[in-house]
Amino acid sequence: MSFIRITKQFTFETGHALYGYDGKCRNVHGHSYKLSVTVIGEPISDKNHVKYGMVIDFTDLKVIVKEEVVDQFDHATVFNQNTPHVELAKELEQRGHHVILVDYQPTSENMVIDFAQRIKNRLPQNIKLLSLRLQETESSYAEWFATDNE
Ligand SMILES: Nc1nc2c(c(=O)[nH]1)N=C([C@H](O)[C@H](O)COP(=O)(O)OP(=O)(O)OP(=O)(O)O)CN2
Ligand SMILES: [Zn+2]
Secondary structure (H helix, E strand, C coil), X not given: CCCEEEEEEEEEEXXXXXXXXXXXXXXXXXXXXXXXXEEEECCCCCCCCCCCCCCCCHHHHHHHHHHHHHHXXXXXXXXXXXXXXXXXXXXXXXXXXCEEEECCCCCHHHHHHHHHHHHHCCCCCCCEEEEEEEEEECCEEEEEEHHHHC
């Protein structure tokens, strides 16, 4: 059998601020993030299996990524809980806004590391997360590769 990579793409709108950063992204702002999720596995060879010919059903992959990332981060604002932004986050939360506190600076790099962990924990044993690509703007993205992190 052959190992095959399959990819599913997602889009979500998320706000963030980079506390202490020396550029315009220290301000609260948002992005239309694009996330590409690539997994690898062998297509199911059992002709009687309902998922015959699939590495993983795109729909099942979608459910995992939506539950772990998209539904949580879409239209939320992410703040680093280890900075004074935690006060701003609390205020927003009290006023009914969807806020996510993370224990890292919410750069594309750190968000893609976080997303990799979340998705890996949910994949079936025979499916391996190969890579993630998180696109923040038209010209900026961060990538996570399993081979770089073994
Ligand atoms: N290595 C990183 N650098 C920057 C990050 C990041 O996550 N990792 N993030 C930012 C800002 O959040 C900003 O949103 C993105 O910066 P930039 O690509 O410079 O944004 P522009 O809108 O100016 O992009 P253009 O497409 O070049 O107009 C900053 N740096
Ligand atoms: Zn940004």
